[in-house]
Amino acid sequence: xxxxxxxxxxxxxxxxxxxxxxxxxxxxxxxxxxxxxxxxxxxxxxxxxxxxxxxxxxxxxxxxxxxxxxxxxxxxxxxxxxxxxxxxxxxxxxxxxxxxxxxxxxxxxxxxxxxxxxxxxxxxxxxxxxxxxxxxxxxxxxxxxxxxxxxxxxxxxxxxxxxxxxxxxxxxxxxxxxxxxxxxxxxxxxxxxxxxxxxxxxxxxxxxxxxxxxxxxxxxxxxxxxxxxxxxxxxxxxxxxxxxxxxxxxxxxxxxxxxxxxxxxxxxxxxxxxxxxxxxxxxxxxxxxxxxxxxxxxxxxxxxxxxxxxxxxxxxxxxxxxxxxxxxxxxxxxxxxxxxxxxxxxxxxxxxxxxxxxxxxxxxxxxxxxxxxxxxxxxxxxxxxxxxxxxxxxxxxxxxxxxxxxxxxxxxxxxxxxxxxxxxxxxxxxxxxxxxxxxxxxxxxxxxxxxxxxxxxxxxxxxxxxxxxxxxxxxxxxxxx
Numbered sequence: 001x002x003x004x005x006x007x008x009x010x011x012x013x014x015x016x017x018x019x020x021x022x023x024x025x026x027x028x029x030x031x032x033x034x035x036x037x038x039x040x041x042x043x044x045x046x047x048x049x050x051x052x053x054x055x056x057x058x059x060x061x062x063x064x065x066x067x068x069x070x071x072x073x074x075x076x077x078x079x080x081x082x083x084x085x086x087x088x089x090x091x092x093x094x095x096x097x098x099x100x101x102x103x104x105x106x107x108x109x110x111x112x113x114x115x116x117x118x119x120x121x122x123x124x125x126x127x128x129x130x131x132x133x134x135x136x137x138x139x140x141x142x143x144x145x146x147x148x149x150x151x152x153x154x155x156x157x158x159x160x161x162x163x164x165x166x167x168x169x170x171x172x173x174x175x176x177x178x179x180x181x182x183x184x185x186x187x188x189x190x191x192x193x194x195x196x197x198x199x200x201x202x203x204x205x206x207x208x209x210x211x212x213x214x215x216x217x218x219x220x221x222x223x224x225x226x227x228x229x230x231x232x233x234x235x236x237x238x239x240x241x242x243x244x245x246x247x248x249x250x251x252x253x254x255x256x257x258x259x260x261x262x263x264x265x266x267x268x269x270x271x272x273x274x275x276x277x278x279x280x281x282x283x284x285x286x287x288x289x290x291x292x293x294x295x296x297x298x299x300x301x302x303x304x305x306x307x308x309x310x311x312x313x314x315x316x317x318x319x320x321x322x323x324x325x326x327x328x329x330x331x332x333x334x335x336x337x338x339x340x341x342x343x344x345x346x347x348x349x350x351x352x353x354x355x356x357x358x359x360x361x362x363x364x365x366x367x368x369x370x371x372x373x374x375x376x377x378x379x380x381x382x383x384x385x386x387x388x389x390x391x392x393x394x395x396x397x398x399x400x401x402x403x404x405x406x407x408x409x410x411x412x413x414x415x416x417x418x419x420x421x422x423x424x425x426x427x428x429x430x431x432x433x434x435x436x437x438x439x440x441x442x443x444x445x446x447x448x449x450x451x452x453x454x455x456x457x458x459x460x461x462x463x464x465x466x467x468x469x470x471x472x473x474x475x476x477x478x479x480x481x
Contacts (some may be wrong), residue, residue, distance in 0.1 A: 013086075014108045014151075016272045017072050017263070019414075020323055025299050031382070033215055033270065033274055033316075034127070034129075034215050034273040034341070034342045034343055035215070035230075035271060035315065035342070036215055036216050036217070036218070036267060036268055036270060036272070036378055037124070037216075037217045037218070037271070037272050037274075037338050037341075037342075038204075038217075038218045038219075038262075038271060038272070038273040038274070039090070039218070039219050039220070039274050039275075039276075039334070040222070040254075040258070040273070040274070040275045040276075041087075041090070041135070041219070041220065041227065041276060041277065041278055042222050042224070042225065042251055042275075042276070042277040042278070042280055043083065043136060043161075043221070043222055043223060043224060043226040043277070043278050044225055044226045044277070044278070044279065044280070044282045044287075044289075044290065044299055045225055045248065045251075045277035045281070045290055045309070045310070046277075046280050046281035046290030046292045046293065046298065046305070046309075047280060047291070047292050047293045047294075047295050047304075047305065047308055047309060048290070048291035048292060048294070048295075048431045049165075049225075049248055049290040049291055049310070050063050050064070050204065050248070050252075050310055051063070051064045051283070052064045052067035052068075052072055052310075052312070053072075053293060053310050054292070054293055055248075057239060057240035057241040057245055057246050058239055058240075058241050058245040058249060058407070059239065059249055059252075060106075060248065060249065060252040061252065062253065062255045062256035062259060063252050063254045063255055063275060063312060065259075066186040066255070066259070066273065066275060066312045066314045067312050068321065068322055068366050069314050069316065069322075070312055070313050070314030070315065070319045070320075070321060070323070070368070071274075071312070071314075071319050071320060071323040071327075071366065071368035072310075072311075072312055072314045072324045072362050072366065073226055073310075073311040073312070073313070073324075073325050073326075073327075073329060074324060074325065074326045075308065075325075075326050075327060075328045075329070075374075075431075076276060076308065076309060076310070076311035076329055076330065076385075077307050077308055077326075077328065077329070077330040077331070077379060078090075078094050078276075078277075078278060078279050078307050078309055078311070078330065078331050079094075079096055079330065079331060079332055079382070080087070080095075080096055080097075080102070080279070080306075080307070080382055080383060080384075081279040081280060081298075081299050081300050081301055081302070081306030081307050081383070082103055082279060082299070082300060083104045083136070083138050083160075083161055083226070083278055083279070084096075084101060084102070084103055084104045084105050084138040084139060084160070085097075085101055085102050085103060086278040086279055086331065087103075087136075087138050087139055087221070087278060088101035088113060088139055089330075089331050089332050090118050090120075090331040090332075091113075091119040091120050091121065091139070091150075091219075091335070092113070092118070092119055092120075092277075092335065093120070093310060093334070093335035093336055093357035093358065093359035094332060094356075094357050094358050094359070095358045095368035095380065095382060095463060095471050096382075096472070097382050097384070097385050097463055097464070097472075097475065098356075098358060098463055098472075098474060098475055099113070099114065099117055099476050099478060100114070100475070100477050101113060101474060102384050102414055103384065104138065104160070104161060105138065105139075105140060105141075105160065106160055106161075106164045106175070107141060107160065107164060107175060107176055107212060109140070109141070110142075110480060110481050111140060111479060111480045111481075112139055112140015112141070112142060112144070112145025112478060112479050112480075113140055113145055113150060113477045113478065113479055114476065114477060114478050114479040115144065115149070115150075115479055116355070116476075117150075117355075117476075118322070118355065119151045119335075120149045120151070120217070120334060120335045120338060120339075121133070121147070121150060121151030121152050121217060121219070122150060122151030123146060123151075123335065123338075123339050123342075124151070124152070124215075124217045124338065124339075124342055124344075125151045125152075125217075126344075127215075127342050127343070127344055128214075128215060129214070129215045129216055129217050129342070130153055130154070130205075130207075130211045130214045130215070130216040130217070131151055131152045131153050131154075131216065131217045131218075131219075132152060132153060132154040132156055132204075132216070132217075132218050132219070133147045133152045133154070133155050133157070133203055133209045133218075133219040133220075133221065134155070134156050134199075134200040134207075134218075134219070134220050134221070135157040135158070135196075135200050135219075135220055135221030135222055135223065136157055136158050136160070136161065136162070136221045136222070136223050136226075137155070137158070137159050137221070138158075138159070138161065139159060140159075140195070140478075140479065141160055141179075142272065142287055142481055143160035143184055144479065144481070145479060146159070146181070146184055146235050146321045146392075148183060148184055149316055151233050152219075152374075154183070154203075154207065155181065155182070156180075156181070156183075156199070156200075156203055157180070157181065157182060157186075157200070157221070157223075158178065158179070158180060158181070158196075158223055159167055159179060159181055159380065161223075161226055162178065162193060162196070162223040162224075162226055162228065162230075162460055163226065163227055164178065164374055165178035165190060166178075166190070166314065167190075167228070169228075169291070169414055169415045169416070170415075170416065172259060175349065177189035177190050178190050178191070179273070189476070193223065193228070193230035193231070194231060195232060196222075196223050196230065197222060197223075197231070197232065197247075197250045197251060197254055197463060198232050198250075198254075200220055200222060200254065201220075201253070201254035201257045201258070202257075204218055204220050204254070204257070204261075205257055205258065205260075205261040206256055208258070208261040208262060208265060208267065209261060209264075209265055209448075210265070212265040212267060215342075218258075219478060220254070220258070221278075222251055222254070223253060224247045224248075224250075225244060225247045225248060225288075225290060226282070227253070227282065227285050227288050227289075227414060228288075229243045229244060229247050229288050229414065231243060231246045231247050231248070231250050232250060234250070235247075235249055235250040235253070242287055242356075243288065244287065244288055244289065244290065244394060248290075255273075258273065259273070261386070263303065268316060269315075269316045269317050271315065272313065272314070272315040272318070272319070272338075272341070273308070273313070273314045273315070273456060274311065274312070274313050274314075274366075275310070275311070275312045276294060276309050276311040276312075276331065276332070277309040278304045278309075279299045279306060279307065279309065280292050280295070280297075280298040280299050280305045280307065280308070280309060281298045281299060281305070281345065282299045282300075282412055282416075283297070283298040283299070283406045284406055284410060284416040284417045284418065284419055285408065285410070285411045285414070285415075285416050285417075286409075286410030286411040286412050286416075286417055287410075287411075287412055287413065288411065288413065288414055289410070289411075290307030292304075293305075294338070294435050294436050295308055295435060295436060295437075296436050296437045296438070297403065297405060298406075300383075300403075300404055301383070301399070301403045301404065301405075302348045302381035302382075302388040302389045302401070302403070303403070303437055304396075304431070304435065304436075304437060307381060311329075312358035313366045313367070313368075315367075319366070319367045319368055319371065320367060320370075322326045323370075324368070325365050325366075325368055325369030325372065326432075327365045327372060327373060327374040328361065328365075328374040328376050328379050328391065329362040329365045329366060329374060329376075330362075330376075330379065331359075332357070332358050332359035333359040333361070333362035333366075333375065334335055334359070335357065335359055336357065336359045336360055336361045336362075337359075337361050337362050337363050337366060340363060341363065349440060352421045352464025356474060360375035360376065361375060362374070377392060377455070378390050378391065378392040378452070378455040379391045379392075380456070380459050380463075382463070383401070383403075384465045384466065385466040386401060386465060386466045387399065387456060387459065387460060387463075387467065388401045388403075388467075389467040390452050390455055390456045390459070391431070392451070392452055392455060394430055394431055394432040395428060395429070395430060395431070395435075395445075395448050395452060396428070396429045396431050396437070397426070397427070397428050397429075397448075397449060397452040397453070397456070398424050398425075398426070398427040398428075398429070399426060399456070399467065400423065400424065400425050400426055400467075401423070401424060401467065402421055403420070403421075403422055403423070403424065404419035404420070404421065404422070405419060405420060405421075405422045406419055406420075407419075407420045407422075408420065426442055426449070427440040427442055428440060428441050428442035428445055428452075429441065429448055449470040461473060463475060
């Protein structure tokens with residue numbers, strides 16, 4: 001597929017800026033080198049699954065250390081509570097419905113990220129960064145959609161969720177063998193999933209050591225704790241929360257491996273490390289699912305348990321140690337924030353007004369500045385193309401919508417329990433006093449309801465809303481084959 005000429009021109013401009021900034025070589029001196037970035041992205045990890053977020057039976061010393069030495073965010077959001085859409089938002093800075101990347105595309109899907117979309121990796125690559133992605137991609141599995149075609153120099157991992165294989169507990173016949181990909185090539189089918197976390201950690205460490213003299217962006221997107229749960233022998237039976245806890249503790253170990261590599265290579269003080277999750281816990285899996293802590297519901301919903309996730313940011317000397325922020329920030333903010341830190345202009349306005357993004361520079365919030373405020377007047381909760389809720393400040397307004405709720409027995413040992421369909425009305429919650437969304441205060445605050453409805457109406461014009469049958473004027477198509 002041929003990319004649009006404006007995009008080629010823009011990439012050439014960025015490359016020219018990178019050369020001017022860096023000189024003729026790819027290496028940077030200590031004085032002018034921009035920061036490195038590491039994102040560690042867990043899969044289906046809940047708000048209450050880490051020690052620093054209240055977990056009692058799961059030990060996470062490395063992530064707890066990151067929280068002590070950095071900033072712990074308590075109102076950090078993903079764009080939708082499902083795997084593929086969430087990842088598309090992180091890498092493009094857009095609500096996924098803006099770019100047509102919804103749901104969790106599987107091996108039968110014939111769409112993926114559009115070649116004209118700029119990913120975070122492409123932005124940084126054009127700034128002279130080495131880029132690598134290890135783990136779950138989930139933005140299209142055909143060649144033109146894979147990471148090497150979207151800004152990454154190196155890739156190793158699964159193209160979609162680890163349950164999309166013949167051993168699925170309820171519909172395995174729907175799936176072909178699960179491919180493990182290196183670069184653009186399938187190197188193994190149905191790989192040993194007990195080794196995935198280890199393999200990703202090893203490759204992450206090797207990448208750091210190989211690029212100690214070059215600014216880099218490293219994206220580690222773990223397959224776990226998405227079911228089916230797998231853990232290496234070194235962590236089997238180590239937690240007090242069964243296999244689920246073992247999996248989380250191995251992910252924590254992998255974070256420790258990255259932190260140790262940064263220290264060993266002398267890059268610790270020049271590297272921002274961010275840990276978060278793609279959505280909340282998949283509650284129907286019972287003892288193989290995580291916890292949303294005090295939040296309501298989980299994965300697949302617009303309640304806080306579905307879209308509010310742990311987020312820890314560490315960068316010694318730049319992120320305030322031991323800080324905590326309750327201001328709203330989100331994965332859509334990472335692209336513009338990292339671009340800002342790397343010295344790249346935001347991808348809004350000229351020269352790309354038609355490629356609007358939804359994120360904003362959230363560096364004051366991410367860095368733990370005491371008086372930082374959210375860059376968002378409002379944050380929008382979509383499920384597919386349906387606008388289900390909006391938050392502004394302390395207030396969150398739900399619009400009438402159906403949602404799934406685990407009201408019966410939960411699953412056990414890798415087999416899911418069943419959800420039942422529930423419906424909410426027009427409901428207002430004060431998230432500062434009622435984070436669990438239990439007390440609907442819409443009747444007592446009609447002016448707040450009206451203000452949030454007005455914000456939602458403006459967003460419906462921009463991104464649409466299937467509930468009101470509106471088409472958004474700012475929506476772009478995904479790539480397709």
